[in-house]
Amino acid sequence: MVYDFRYDTKRVVISGCASGIGRATAELLLHFGAEVHGVDLREPDLCLASFTVTDLALPDSISAAVAQIGGRVDALFNCAGVPPTHGKLDVLKVNFLGTRYLTSCVLEHMHEGAAIVSTSSNGGAGWRNHLAELRALLAETTFAAGIAWLEQNLAGIANAYSFSKEALILWTMHESASLIKRGIRINCTSPGAVQTPMLDEIETIVARDVIDAVAQPIDRRSVPLEQAWPLVMLNSDAASYINGADLAVDGGFAAAAPFRP
Structure with missing residues (x-):
């Protein structure tokens, strides 16, 4: 049997x-049929x-x-997200709850052999440090229940963007077994610094040298196409x-973490 990256049919x-x-x-997928x-x-x-115009903050x-869209769906690519310049609750709604709900809706149209991939971030690498909180959020399986949990616990979430990406990673791992x-397979990627309009917005609140530090050891930011290929x-x-x-699609940043002073 021959496997390739073609998406014909x-x-x-x-x-x-x-x-x-x-x-x-999307452009790469069009190229592959x-x-x-x-x-x-x-x-x-x-x-x-x-x-279809869609707001992931609204179920x-x-x-x-x-x-x-209707009909059979062979693959879902969860690439939408908002940066930390948005309000904490909005970030968590879109980056996790909305992504999770979109996936649950699309799953009704998926079949054996289908696949799901989500774009997380190396900002979510600390999920092991927040297992109790993340498991509590994941246990709230509806959008409304998730909102209620977040509203009750928002003050204790120091970085909503990182927490949303941590939740996405742990949810991917949890769902994969069932x-x-x-x-149906489900995976995610954790990009590092990617030169996109979102990163431009992040740079309005995060110092450039902090972002450039995440681009080590490869010493450059990736371009979107370098993230699209793994997806x-x-x-x-x-x-x-x-x-x-x-x-991890971060030029080696995560791999180097244990060796940084």
């Missing part, structure tokens, strides 16, 4: 398709099979978008035995 859904990693991923259905707040400058907007019984690979048939993984 595959219907895929991608969130955050208008810019950054999401747009690069996929039927691409995008959701975002802004329409991308790409010729997609369909596009009704998410469910309406998935209903409009979804694989249905023949496309993970949801392809070529990755049929990869499940529950958090793939």
Whole structure:
């Protein structure tokens, strides 16, 4: 049997398709023959099979978008997210709760052999330090219950962006054990510094040298296409035995962490 990255005959859904990693991923999927259905707040400058304006902070907007797409879905790419310049609750809604809810809606249209990948961040690498809180959030399985938990515990979350990405990683690991019984794989990636409009916004509140430190040891920021390739690979048939993984795509930053002073 021959595996490759072709997506001919595959219907895929991608969130955050208008810019950054999401747009690069959508463009790459089109190149590989996929039927691409995008959701975002802004329409991308790409010729997609369909596009639906969607707010991941609103569950009704998410469910309406998935209903409009309809039909079989072979792969889901969760690329949407908001930076820490937004309010803490908004960051957690979009980056985790909205992503989780979108996935649950799309799963109703998925079948054996389908795959899901989400874009987390190396900012979520500290998930092991917050296991109790993260497990408590994951236990609130509905969007409304998740909001209620966050509202009660928001004061104790020092960095909402990091916590949202930690939740995304742990949720991916948790879901992988049950979804694989249905023949559906789920993975995530943890990018480092990526030169996108989101990073430009982050630089308005985070010093440039702090961001540049995350670009070590490779000593440069990645471009969106370098993040899109691993996402496309993970949801392809070529990755049929990869499940529950958090793939660092950070130029070696995470690997070097144990050796930094």
